[in-house]
Amino acid sequence: MKNVLLILLAALVFTGCKQGDKEKSPGIKEKPDAENTITKDGIGNLKIGMTKTDLEKMLKATLSMKHAKDTGEIWMDTATVQYAGMEVELYFQKLYSEEPSTEMELFGLSTKSPLCKTTAGIGVGDDRNAVLTAYEENPITMGPESVMVNDTTWTLSKTNYSIHVSDDKWDKQISFYLINKKIASMEAGLQMGE
Numbered sequence: 001m002k003n004v005l006l007i008l009l010a011a012l013v014f015t016g017c018k019q020g021d022k023e024k025s026p027g028i029k030e031k032p033d034a035e036n037t038i039t040k041d042g043i044g045n046l047k048i049g050m051t052k053t054d055l056e057k058m059l060k061a062t063l064s065m066k067h068a069k070d071t072g073e074i075w076m077d078t079a080t081v082q083y084a085g086m087e088v089e090l091y092f093q094k095l096y097s098e099e100p101s102t103e104m105e106l107f108g109l110s111t112k113s114p115l116c117k118t119t120a121g122i123g124v125g126d127d128r129n130a131v132l133t134a135y136e137e138n139p140i141t142m143g144p145e146s147v148m149v150n151d152t153t154w155t156l157s158k159t160n161y162s163i164h165v166s167d168d169k170w171d172k173q174i175s176f177y178l179i180n181k182k183i184a185s186m187e188a189g190l191q192m193g194e
Helices: 002-024 052-059 128-134
Strands: 076-083 086-094 104-111 140-148 154-166 172-179 182-190
Touching: 052 104, 128 154
Parallel strands: none
Antiparallel strands: 076 086, 086 104, 104 182, 140 154, 154 172, 172 182
């Protein structure tokens, strides 16, 4: 009986050591909580296509739109919210309908929070190769960002780079914005046509 208990105790210790090794293994990405997961549809429960009214009900807060006090007709606006421990920038456009409406619809969102990850575990601080490996089956457009040199001249940045991952429908995408070869922010949204 004593030997059986000793073997059982050794097995438990060995299993605990193996579990600790898995958690520390490089290359194995930790999966984020559902609320902190970014997909082409949004972040957690913040979904592309939701109205401002629906978002305010879900968040139990009034969204402070940045251009709400501007004079004239506003077609697009932004708001910043705290969601699941992250600061998230929301991008709105006026909801198109036959009847005149002031309702705004979410068409994109972004975050710089390291808490936010893709379903593959990619997030702020990861490099370009992590994105390309995780999404090798998806349509990808990428390249250096354009930066304004002066009032009339643009050039390609030597430090800022973007990767846009689409799906087979080409309607929504996840975008990764890199600075000095590391992801600095991520964005989910509708893919704008040419």
